Amino acid sequence: LQAARAGNAVTLWARDPARAAAMAEARENARYLPGQPLSAAIQVTADAAAAMEGALFALVVVPVQHLRAAVAALPPGGCPLVVCAKGVERGTLCLPLEILEQLRPEAPAAVLSGPNFAHEVARGLPAAAVVASGDAALRSLAGELLGTAGFRLYGGDDPMGVQVGGAAKNVIAIAAGAVIGAGLGENARAALVTRGLAELSRLTVALGGRAETAAGLSGLGDLLLTTTGAGSRNTSLGMELARGTPLEAALASRAGVAEGVETAPALVARAAAAGVELPICAAVAELLAGELSIGQAMGRLLSRPRRDE
């Protein structure tokens, strides 16, 4: 919707032909963005090769645990990819651009991230994001083609920092939701989020990113949105867990993905491999794995003194 609003001819690809046909017919993505009409500039198809033919780039917007399968299913060659997933792949511990690098090593790629609830961007409400890549031509092309006055898109040359921010904020949001759900108050959440930002920054630097990226839109910006926005799937999941809903039931009752769930253990393992301890993210991973009760997790999240805070 934003790409069309910025004046581009857009092809929306969906993997399910029946759903693609329904969207084309209704001119609406009724499942994910109900009530938001698809403008005439948007064509819908289930044919990935047709969607990518002649495209300047493709936005890849699938959850990170499905990114490898989705990209592997794309036709070979094709256009550069701009990935919007926020998380770490379980097993491989890859960040999104690392998955793309393994599958399409020759193709330029970028990551687009920031404080951007999809339903608000879809409505054209003001927002900002960063598009980061080692490929300067791709990041400026994406910025020019997707940015508008109401959707300010900054170019960035620290894709590692941007990816770490997007992954870590989802895990910290589960912790923040748990703190609020447990009735521990706004002071506790602010303390937790600030310490979460310190974890996000440490990991960013350890993986070769820059601390200033952690303080930007894809780090602090998205952390603020996700840990305070009522619409966050990760924060609301944390709230449900704190109120006693079992993880399976909480996941079954929601429509979209909560990336922090699968990302938490992978992020902690990736950090450990880089020699970095992430106490908040580790507590979330152990809570999700059933290794900590909510009470124990709260103790770990809020009581443990940190030498760097």
Ligand SMILES: NC(=O)C1=CN([C@@H]2O[C@H](COP(=O)(O)OP(=O)(O)OC[C@H]3O[C@@H](n4cnc5c(N)ncnc54)[C@H](OP(=O)(O)O)[C@@H]3O)[C@@H](O)[C@H]2O)C=CC1
């Ligand atoms: N929603 C938001 O506000 C934002 C989300 N993000 C990030 O974007 C990513 C996607 O999130 P979101 O769209 O909300 O997730 P949802 O769970 O709402 O939707 C998942 C989408 O991915 C598709 N999908 C899943 N598996 C595959 C696959 N193997 N091949 C092709 N398509 C697949 C689904 O298609 P189908 O319907 O056919 O199952 C669906 O369109 C996440 O990493 C999230 O963190 C980033 C910024 C904001």
Ligand SMILES: O=C(CO)COP(=O)(O)O
């Ligand atoms: O990434 C997001 C906003 O920038 C969406 O957050 P949730 O997945 O927690 O809803």
